[in-house]
Amino acid sequence: MTKLVLSFILLFASGAKLIAEDAMGVIIYTEPVSKQEDVLKVWMTAASTTQIEYKTTPQSLNRNRIKRSVVKSVYFFEPPVFKEAMDLYESRDYAGAREKFAACKKAFETLDEIRGNYSALAGFYELETCRKLEDLEGLKKLLDVYQADTLAREHQRNQLEVYAVWDAVRTKSWPRLDALVREVLAEKKWIGEHLAQLKYCHGLALEGLGRDTDALIAFNGAFTADYTASEELTQKAALACLRVIKGNDEVGLAIQLWGTEDEDPNSPGYFLLQEGVALCDLWKKSLGGGKPLPAEFASLLRYREDNKPKPEVKEKADEEGA
Structure with missing residues (x-):
């Protein structure tokens, strides 16, 4: 009986580990008394808008807290689960990567109040796996609950704007998509990766509207916008061109x-x-x-x-x- 109880406790503890993990990182802060800048290497356990909870060793049971008002910056070390997910993502195993990113997002969600946290970053790449897999329904569901406030990189925040265009692809609202892409393209100068997506989606709208020549121009735009980096999208644009030509x-x-x-x-x-x-x-x-x-x-x-x-x-x- 004792062995059974112990096994249950160990199993529960293992499951809890998968759900929530401590994030190793560095906190740079102003020491309240000396007013000097100092650095803490910590394992962060939780955060709110007013304070960060942390441990000074990974095994410690004690929790310390520091006020956000004295924190100048926080840097996170890459957790193993995120690296595993990125390895799968970069090898184009998007289904496997999606599961890992979802686990990483869940594991560090208690720190999603801190800019640059790995819960928000993993959540972003979970969205990207949906796009790569062309699971636009799954993308919509995740976007509805995604909190992007602490996403650190500008090009990732810009990608969130591009998702609005993909959602119009999801609904096959071709006139709306045509108008939306024109509006989004006029907003700013987009990097090649985003421009390729916008042009490709515009091509789908124009193809759906029966405007073959304009669709080919748009697909060619996707083809040339980010030829070396967006290989998969380039291939899709090329096949779309062939589809339009043959039809x-x-x-x-x-x-x-x-x-x-x-x-x-x-x-x-x-x-x-x-x-x-x-x-x-x-x-x-x-x-x-x-x-x-x-x-x-x-x-x-x-x-x-x-x-x-x-x-x-x-x-x-x-x-x-x-």
Whole structure:
């Protein structure tokens, strides 16, 4: 019986460890008596708007408190659970990373009143995993409860503004999305990562509105805005371009007339068809990152100009005196 109780206590303590952890860090503060700046290496356990609770050793049972009014800054050391989550994220295991970020967010939520805390940061990357997985419903649910006040980095706070555009993608409100992207783009100069997202979402809106040419311009904008850093989004934009090209009526006509006397190499459909061929080649060469070109677009490669059959020339009836 004693062993059973002890096992239960150990199991409970282990579970509690997963729920709440102490955050190792440094507090820089002004010493109240000497008025000199001092530094504390601590394990923070909780925080409010008026004070920070901490321990001086990880094993200590004693809690100390310091007033926020004397604290100049707080720096957190990266916790192992966050590093594990980032390793998964950077290796593109977004589902696994999402679980780890959620655990990290929960473990340090008692410190979410401190700027730069790892609960807020893990919560941000949990949002990012939803975006990467295209789980826009999950993104919406998390955003509804996310507290961004203590998120430290400006580019991450700007990403929260971009999420409003992704939410319009979620609802497939194409006219609203078109207007919203134009408004957001005009607000400020966006970095490449955010500009690529905005252009891509705008392309989806324009495609949904049947404005193929404008959609291709927007997707191309996403393609070029952050080519090296946003590889996954670049690939999505490229495939979106191919989707628009293949579904275009004028391209369909160019395919129908391919290699015939009625073919017009100067037509918009012919031009777009050759753009599609070039994009397919680029995908196979480097853009796809080793991924095969989707079968639905591979048929475009039949329409290379150097593979074109020569049109049959009709014999003139009067040429031979017939």
